Amino acid sequence: MMSNKKVRLMQGNEACVEGALAAGMRFYGGYPITPSTEIAEISAEKLPRVGGKFIQMEDEIAGIAAAIGGSLAGLKAMTATSGPGFSLKQENLGYAAIAEIPLVVVNVQRGGPSTGLPTAPAQGDVMQAKWGTHGDHPIIALSPSSVRETFDVTVRAFNLAEKYRTPVVILTDEVVGHMREKIEIPDVNDIEIIDRVKPSDDDNYLPYGVTGDELVPPMAAFGDGHRFHVTGLMHDETGFPSNSSENAEKVLDRLMNKINKNLDDIIEYEEYMLDDAQIVILSYGSTARSAKSAVKQLREQGINAGMFRPITIWPFPEEQVRKLSEKVKSILVAEMNLGQVVLEVERIVKGKCEINHIGKANGEVITPEEIASKAKEVL
Amino acid sequence: MLKQTEIRLTGSGGQGLILGGIILAEAAIMEGNNAVQSQSYGPEARGGASKAEVIISNKEIDFPKVVKADIMLSLTQVALDKYADTIKEDGILVVDSSLDVPSDLKAKKVVSIPILNTAKEVIGKSMVANIVALGAIRQLSDIVSKESLEEAVLSRVPKGTEELNKRALQEGYNLVK
Numbered sequence: 001m002m003s004n005k006k007v008r009l010m011q012g013n014e015a016c017v018e019g020a021l022a023a024g025m026r027f028y029g030g031y032p033i034t035p036s037t038e039i040a041e042i043s044a045e046k047l048p049r050v051g052g053k054f055i056q057m058e059d060e061i062a063g064i065a066a067a068i069g070g071s072l073a074g075l076k077a078m079t080a081t082s083g084p085g086f087s088l089k090q091e092n093l094g095y096a097a098i099a100e101i102p103l104v105v106v107n108v109q110r111g112g113p114s115t116g117l118p119t120a121p122a123q124g125d126v127m128q129a130k131w132g133t134h135g136d137h138p139i140i141a142l143s144p145s146s147v148r149e150t151f152d153v154t155v156r157a158f159n160l161a162e163k164y165r166t167p168v169v170i171l172t173d174e175v176v177g178h179m180r181e182k183i184e185i186p187d188v189n190d191i192e193i194i195d196r197v198k199p200s201d202d203d204n205y206l207p208y209g210v211t212g213d214e215l216v217p218p219m220a221a222f223g224d225g226h227r228f229h230v231t232g233l234m235h236d237e238t239g240f241p242s243n244s245s246e247n248a249e250k251v252l253d254r255l256m257n258k259i260n261k262n263l264d265d266i267i268e269y270e271e272y273m274l275d276d277a278q279i280v281i282l283s284y285g286s287t288a289r290s291a292k293s294a295v296k297q298l299r300e301q302g303i304n305a306g307m308f309r310p311i312t313i314w315p316f317p318e319e320q321v322r323k324l325s326e327k328v329k330s331i332l333v334a335e336m337n338l339g340q341v342v343l344e345v346e347r348i349v350k351g352k353c354e355i356n357h358i359g360k361a362n363g364e365v366i367t368p369e370e371i372a373s374k375a376k377e378v379l
Numbered sequence: 380m381l382k383q384t385e386i387r388l389t390g391s392g393g394q395g396l397i398l399g400g401i402i403l404a405e406a407a408i409m410e411g412n413n414a415v416q417s418q419s420y421g422p423e424a425r426g427g428a429s430k431a432e433v434i435i436s437n438k439e440i441d442f443p444k445v446v447k448a449d450i451m452l453s454l455t456q457v458a459l460d461k462y463a464d465t466i467k468e469d470g471i472l473v474v475d476s477s478l479d480v481p482s483d484l485k486a487k488k489v490v491s492i493p494i495l496n497t498a499k500e501v502i503g504k505s506m507v508a509n510i511v512a513l514g515a516i517r518q519l520s521d522i523v524s525k526e527s528l529e530e531a532v533l534s535r536v537p538k539g540t541e542e543l544n545k546r547a548l549q550e551g552y553n554l555v556k
Contacts, residue, residue: 009405009414119420179443180401180416182408286443293441368442 007184012150012177013038013080016106016170017046019154020078022191025104026052027077029066031059031085034118035174036108039080060085064092064105071101072230074221076158080106082174084115086125087132093167094133095232097255100208100217102161102196104154106170108177109285109336111363120363121174123285123336127343129169130314136252138259140266141169141314143285147181153311159194160266164258165216171313173336175286175365199226208251209237215258259315268311269320273299277306279375280324282345283334284310286365291334293368298375305375313341321348330354330378334371337361354378383436384522385445388512389462390454392420392429395509398535400431402513406523406531407435415443428458435522450520451486452512453478454495473515490519492554498547507547510536514551525552 010018016039020028028043044054053070057063063079070077081089086107096103109125111117125132129141140160144153150172157168199205199218205226210217217237220226229239234251236242259266270288273295274280283291288309298305308324308331310317325331330353333342342357349355356378360366386403388396397418404414413436420429432445447467453459453474460481466472469487474480476493492515498508510532517528529548536544 007408009401009408009416175417175443178418180404180414181440181443182413182415289441289443296441365444367444367446369446 007182009180010147010183011038011180012144012147012172013108014042015147015151015183016080016154016172016177017042018185019151020104020158021046021050022151022188022193023155023158024076024193024195025078025158026050027067027070027075028052028054028079029057029070029077030063030079030081031057033060033082033085035110035177036080036082036085036106038177039106039108043078060088061092064089064096064103067103068092068096068099068101071103072222074224076102076162078104078106078158080108082108082110082118083112083122083125086128090128090132093139093169094135094137096167097133097137097139098232098234099230100165100219100255101167102165102219103167104157104161104170105167106154106172109171109173111361117363119174121286121336121365122361122363123171123173123287124340124361125171126313126335126337126340129171136256138164138166138255139169139314140164140166140259140312141171142268142311143171143313144176144311145285145288145309146176147179148183149311150176151183151185155191155193156268159192162196163194163216164262165196165219166258169314171285173285198224206237207239208235210254215254215261263315263319266312266315267317267320269317270307270309270311272307272309274306274308274324276304278304278329279332279379280306280308280328280330281332281334281371281375282308282310282321282341284313284341285336287334287336290366290368290371294371294375297368297372303376303379310341316341316344316348318348321345322352325349325352328353330356332356332358332371332375332378334358334366336366381436381438383434383438383440384449384520385447386433386435386450386452386516386522387445387448387462387465388431388433388452389458390429390452391458392427394429394454395506396429396431396454399509399513400433402528402531402535403433403516403523404435405534406527407433409527409530410523412437413440415440417443428455428461430458430462450516450522452516454508454512471519473512473519490515490555494551494554497550497554501550502543502547504543507544510544510547511551511554514548515554516551518552518555
């Protein structure tokens with residue numbers, strides 16, 4: 001069959017924008033910061049051509065706030081940032097979670113803390129993505145390993161945000177964001193696009209009202225004519241504040257259940273050579289590329305190594321890792337931080353297999369050789 | 380069979396090395412190969428040590444960075460000194476002739492040619508030094524064809540500079556004869 005797909009060299013950050021546009025992004029609010037700047041730049045160039053809006057705000061806080069506003073007005077909205085900007089966005093990330101506003105927040109991770117190493121890669125914001133904003137709240141975070149996957153993950157981020165009325169974080173890193181790879185952009189018609197469910201016109205609309213087992217209330221756009229109150233305070237189904245503990249428990253249960261009861265739909269991962277693996281390298285984002293290369297090296301040396309790569313970081317693929325721990329001798333977690341996902345793995349595995357860690361936070365990537373030699377050392 | 384070439388282009392920020400890397404990678408893709416281009420640079424917009432890396436392969440490329448280079452280009456002394464020990468022992472080093480090559484440098488071949496001067500004096504535009512260098516690298520290594528390289532260069536350079544860049548490529552070829 002003839003294909004009109006175009007093969008080209010593309011940067012990760014550019015693939016993010018292409019994915020966002022394919023998914024229907026029509027609003028971008030943000031403040032540029034290395035190494036995410038290309039996402040703002042390209043969005044600024046391309047959004048007006050499809051009738052969308054781009055706005056550069058005075059800082060990162062205003063950037064996410066504008067994106068929240070765009071989403072409330074009915075548009076699919078995104079903001080992108082890195083380390084220091086991600087810290088600033090935390091308050092509004094929580095706001096989007098409690099007010100159930102679909103939103104995509106891209107964090108192209110760089111070395112920290114603070115302004116740290118602006119041009120160097122890191123994966124130090126994994127725990128922040130889950131716990132950075134205060135209070136119990138639902139969060140989805142996805143981590144791509146390649147340029148093509150950045151496209152796919154961005155489409156998915158929008159779909160999940162719309163489907164579950166929740167903010168979705170894309171946790172990429174400087175390596176994946178800045179590298180250029182050969183990529184074939186899929187045909188728009190082959191991409192599944194999910195739009196938020198809107199209320200019917202004639203009912204008495206309750207912006208946070210669900211019926212029966214429903215977990216996600218339909219969402220009206222500001223300006224559609226429905227009464228719609230939005231607040232960061234705990235609220236009842238009308239959207240107006242409520243201090244009732246009974247209500248708070250019910251609302252928070254539902255918010256968490258949007259994620260917890262849909263794990264199969266949300267969790268994605270890659271398994272590589274796990275069938276007979278004795279040692280499994282668990283890695284994600286750009287580091288997983290080193291992990292895969294290390295697995296190949298180890299296999300050549302007769303060592304039964306495999307790789308498990310979470311693409312969905314939050315919710316963490318808990319069940320999958322638990323099962324893995326029951327059949328392998330050892331799990332080696334490789335990540336560009338001093339120990340984050342490894343904590344999650346330890347919690348899940350509960351001593352059923354050996355766990356080791358290789359971490360780096362000096363701005364350099366972890367090489368395949370380093371992972372392979374650590375694997376041999378611990379086996 | 381795996382056929383993979385790892386290239387590192389080094390110099391200072393503003394010399395167009397990242398663009399050079401992109402062009403090489405695009406030329407390789409035109410020929411049906413895989414290519415990954417990555418970079419590292421400091422927070423400054425000009426100056427500093429800059430490097431662009433390209434891996435060209437007929438297979439899937441996992442690790443996107445170059446550890447030891449098959450081919451390395453250096454346009455500044457700072458960059459050469461910093462990366463001199465990252466060339467493979469059977470690798471090729473291409474340096475601007477104004478640089479001092481460390482005497483203990485291990486490489487199969489060291490090619491010292493007047494890249495910067497050719498751009499500045501022969502062509503009259505220092506900014507095409509990256510394209511001159513690409514021409515020289517191609518001529519030395521045959522990693523991409525002349526046709527693909529020219530097409531890739533022309534699709535990336537600003538309109539109105541096509542002839543200038545074609546000349547830069549040609550001068551690059553001529554430096555290696």
